[in-house]
Amino acid sequence: MSLSDYHYEVSHCHRCSYCKHMPFQLMKSQRFSAGCPSVAYRNFHSYSAGGKVILALSILEGRVKEYTETMADIVFECTMCGACQVKCRTYNYNLNVLEVMQELRIHLIENGQLIPEHLMVIEGLKREDNVFGEPKADRNKWLEGLNVKDINNEKADVLFHPGCRVCYDGEFWDNARGAVTILQEAGVDVGTAGKEDSCCGGRAYEMGFRGELVNYAEALASRIKASGATKLVTPCADCYGTFKALFPLVGQKLDVEILHITEYLDRLIKEGKIKLENEVPMKITYHDPCKLGRKGEPGILWEGEYKRVEPHIFAAVPEKPIKLGLNGCYDPPRDVLKAIPGVELVEMERNRAHSWCCGSGGGALEAFEDFSTWTALERVEEAKSTGAEAMVTACPWCERNFRDALEENDQKYEVYDVVDLVRKSMGR
Amino acid sequence: MPLSMPEEAYEELKKAVGERNVSIEPEVLETYSYMNGLAQGGVGFHWCRLPIGVVLPGTTEEVQKIVGICRKYKLKFKAHSSAWIGMAMAMTGNVIILDMRRMDKLEINDRDGYLVTESFPPAGVAQIEAMKKGLQPHLVGAGPNASNLASATSMQGTGGTSVRTSMNERNVLAVEWVLPNGEVLRLGSLNSPGAGWFCGDGPGPSLRGMMRGAVGQVGGNGVFTRVALKLYPWYGPEYRCGGEPPFYDSEEVPDSYLRYVVWDSHDNEAEALYKLGEAEIIDYNNRWAAGAFTSGITTSNQEYLEAEAAGEYKEKFGNGFWTFFMHAPSERAIAHRIKVFEKIIADTNGEILDTMIFGKRSYELALQNAVRAIWIAKAAYMPTSHNTGSMPMAYENIDQCFKHALPISLKAKETYARQDKILNEGVDNCYVCMDEDSHYIHIEHACLVEPWEPEAEPSAVAMAGMIEALARGIGPIYMSFPGSPRDMMRYMIYMGRIQNMIDPDSITDGMSAISKIIG
Incomplete structure (x- = not known):
């Protein structure tokens, strides 16, 4: 698909602005009624999904002839959280705004309009196979001292994929090591990709670099095939969403069960293989990472076109999958938390498919730091408004962004990963 | 008249509202020239005039400054809230669009049963806050995404709840209105400091008719920055809904x-x-x-x-x-x-x-x-x-x-x-x-x-x-105000005179150009 394949869709925006708000059905207060971080931060219509759709139409109809920095800012100052997609698609089945926004990014890159900070990420990725440009040789430092199989040498039932953030951010090592140990103690046959482990390619794709996703998808598919693993488990929501939703879009469906660590822990807890015995007396609220929730909805490669099927009725032929954030991973992390003695779980107003983004996705963290921080602090405010003493999430990118935003603004609020609380309850 | 934003005007606008709240970038302006909605299908195209700038005022004072700058440089202006129809876009050249998103304050007075809203808050947002206090506002038929202020002051204000909550134009208790000459006019009891918002028209003759006529002037009368609107009982509890899109699961009322x-x-x-x-x-x-x-x-x-x-x-x-x-x-x-x-x-x-x-x-x-x-x-x-x-x-x-x-x-x-x-x-x-x-x-x-x-x-x-x-001798749009082509003409002349009085320099970019010419 290319941007021109979306000409029909982008000429069918209702301009209703539903993409900007929480669904009116679920809205509970004015304070947390916004649905789109980008337009809430910038305020110009241009930054909403609808605005970007208009921009795409303008490009396709030749009204805008130059690719400029302003255009790139409009397109890329967005976390690609996909909240707009759920709202818009509920009312308009001729338009898939998130797909349009993705193709717009790719189109800009193909036409030479690059975001310098993103280019640095891509160069580092090409060089070292991680989004930080850190030495590839350091990727497995987090594993030191653990006795885990290397799938390059022996078979394992579960391939554990840590993701770049975990591998290169020491704050997450204890957690990842803890997760692997818990799995092992529950009798799971775990392995990692050892020196072959690499990025999933998802963040590069969202920065507009489709080729990187294709390459990493192919590499991972080969590794899985060779390993004989039946499950791919990751503690990173970003990687999870990439495997589940993005790989199929570039024709790569992994022949393995894809599980987020919270899904697997939930299963093992329910099977009685993990016992959560220690009280963790905390009132907490859970933040749904976008790529675990609505963007964890399994992707389906659609190859078709809009055709005139009757006078005045054009339809996607074959029928296009409906993307409403259904079937994302919403309940397993909540069920794990509820299984911990002493934990009181309260919900934020914007939850599940309508969760407010942490601000770190879509290249926003790398190139639009102020926006990313503002978005994170908005979420922290929402968490605080529930009366919870801590916010728990299931993605190292979310956790990092929340913690950094709090620190940069001299604010204090506890942020945990689901695995942190599981470990507490297991006395680790 | 200039055909693009004069540099001096741009500089003054930046000073008035802050640099991040003004744009003359073509890519931004482009996104303010697309229209859909009921008007679009009729004319068969998506694009209308490009504005020469978009400004995001945050206060009434900032709106006054913007109007002053427009007057100084002979630029037209038009304000919009949700902008859900083509009429919210620029209709003529040299137009600055005031996107009112930043004016989003909302206050519910449950004791006296009214709300005060700035230009932007969508009606559906006002409703959830009102429901918490056992009240509800009018909801315009366009939907909960449309501004309550817009349907009350500047456009047709009927909808499914009108049978109980009236047409929104009749819920207006007081108004804060930046006139095309830059002055602030406050209607209703706002004219009496400390009197509150809840007097229908205040002492003296009603100005509500002049403010909007039958269906509003769609941006042709200046900028409405705040309005007090009557609320109606909601017998509770608050509407609650869960489940998954697209249809969700409502709790029974x-x-x-x-x-x-x-x-x-x-x-x-x-x-x-x-x-x-x-x-x-x-x-x-x-x-x-x-x-x-x-x-x-x-x-x-x-x-x-x-x-x-x-x-x-x-x-x-x-x-x-x-x-x-x-x-x-x-x-x-x-x-x-x-x-x-x-x-x-x-x-x-x-x-x-x-x-x-x-x-x-x-x-x-x-x-x-x-x-x-x-x-x-x-x-x-x-x-x-x-x-x-x-x-x-x-x-x-x-x-x-x-x-x-x-x-x-x-x-x-x-x-x-x-x-x-x-x-x-x-x-x-x-x-x-x-x-x-x-x-x-x-x-x-x-x-x-x-x-x-x-x-x-x-x-x-x-x-x-x-x-x-x-x-058949009836009006094609809003039969009640024209009644007949002859009566329609009389109405237009009357409204045109009012428009010329309110905006003698034709600085606004409203939908009232015809009536102004006739008037």
Whole structure:
């Protein structure tokens, strides 16, 4: 698909602005009624999904002839959280705004309009196979001292994929090591990709670099095939969403069960293989990472076109999958938390498919730091408004962004990963 | 007159509202020149004039400064809130758009039963805050995404709740208004410091009529920055909904009654409306037909076509159907209303239908519309995403609408649907709602068109309706204010004079250019 394949869709925006708000059905207060971080931060219509759709139409109809920095800012100052997609698609089945926004990014890159900070990420990725440009040789430092199989040498039932953030951010090592140990103690046959482990390619794709996703998808598919693993488990929501939703879009469906660590822990807890015995007396609220929730909805490669099927009725032929954030991973992390003695779980107003983004996705963290921080602090405010003493999430990118935003603004609020609380309850 | 933003004006605007709140970037302006909505289908294209700048004021004082800068550099201006129709865009050259998103303050005064809203807050947002205090505002038919201030001060303000909450223009208690000369005019008790907001017109003559005329000047009168609006009782609890998109799961509203109703003839339908209005029992009402219902209940164009082919919606709702919602403070009160309702429907040969008639989806459509006015964005637009109105569009007494407006638009639609110039959705897809328990209703006819359709002639059907209406001596748009072409002219002259008085330098970019010229 290319941007021109979306000409029909982008000429069918209702301009209703539903993409900007929480669904009116679920809205509970004015304070947390916004649905789109980008337009809430910038305020110009241009930054909403609808605005970007208009921009795409303008490009396709030749009204805008130059690719400029302003255009790139409009397109890329967005976390690609996909909240707009759920709202818009509920009312308009001729338009898939998130797909349009993705193709717009790719189109800009193909036409030479690059975001310098993103280019640095891509160069580092090409060089070292991680989004930080850190030495590839350091990727497995987090594993030191653990006795885990290397799938390059022996078979394992579960391939554990840590993701770049975990591998290169020491704050997450204890957690990842803890997760692997818990799995092992529950009798799971775990392995990692050892020196072959690499990025999933998802963040590069969202920065507009489709080729990187294709390459990493192919590499991972080969590794899985060779390993004989039946499950791919990751503690990173970003990687999870990439495997589940993005790989199929570039024709790569992994022949393995894809599980987020919270899904697997939930299963093992329910099977009685993990016992959560220690009280963790905390009132907490859970933040749904976008790529675990609505963007964890399994992707389906659609190859078709809009055709005139009757006078005045054009339809996607074959029928296009409906993307409403259904079937994302919403309940397993909540069920794990509820299984911990002493934990009181309260919900934020914007939850599940309508969760407010942490601000770190879509290249926003790398190139639009102020926006990313503002978005994170908005979420922290929402968490605080529930009366919870801590916010728990299931993605190292979310956790990092929340913690950094709090620190940069001299604010204090506890942020945990689901695995942190599981470990507490297991006395680790 | 300059054709782009003068550099000095740009610098002054940046000083007035802050650099991040002004844009003259072509890519930003481009996104303020696209239009869809009821106007778009009629003209058949998406693009209107590019503004020369977009400004995001945050306070009334900033709005005053912007107006002052426009006057100084002879630039026009227009403000919008949600901008959900083409009229919100620039109509002429040298226009600065004031996007009012940053003016989002909202205050609910439950003791005296009113709200004060700045320009932006969507009606649906105001409603959830009001419901927490046992109150609710008017919801314009356009939907919860539309600003309450806009429908009260600048545009038509009718909707499904109008039967209880009136048309929004009649809920105005006080206004803060930046005039085209840059001065702030405060109507109502705002003119008396410390008096509060809740006096309808304040001492002296009413200015509300001059402020908006029959349907508002759509940005042609300056900028309305705050308005106090009357609230109505909501017997609680707050509306709650969960579940998954697209249809979600609403919690039941206690002491309420929600039904679909169909009649076997327009005469009986009209007769029932008179009686229901006189009985003063309805809290929400909305007429639509099979086309809008099919659009609302399906989730893809394929599903729409399958539903069309199955024909069951058309069979039941082909000649129109009503959604009625009643809500009362007690079990006894709702029981009484139900009795009255059922008698009226029986007396007029109507058929009451359970809203679950077509499953959970049809129930959710009915309830979410009745309480939150949510589904207009889908029901009025799918499956083509484009809707041209079919004239006449009327606000008149029930007989006038059913005996004149509806037949004319039905005839026009039938002719053009047969030739595939518009979508043949079963011809009758007429939207109607009663206002203020009265004998007056608002009527407008949805008319879907796909701009990619080679045979499409979106403007033809509107023209046909207009010509026929004029031939019969009635007004093609808002029958009540013109009454006849002669009366319409008199109205235009009158409004033009007011417009010339309010905006003698023609600095606003409203929809009132014709009336101003005539005036």
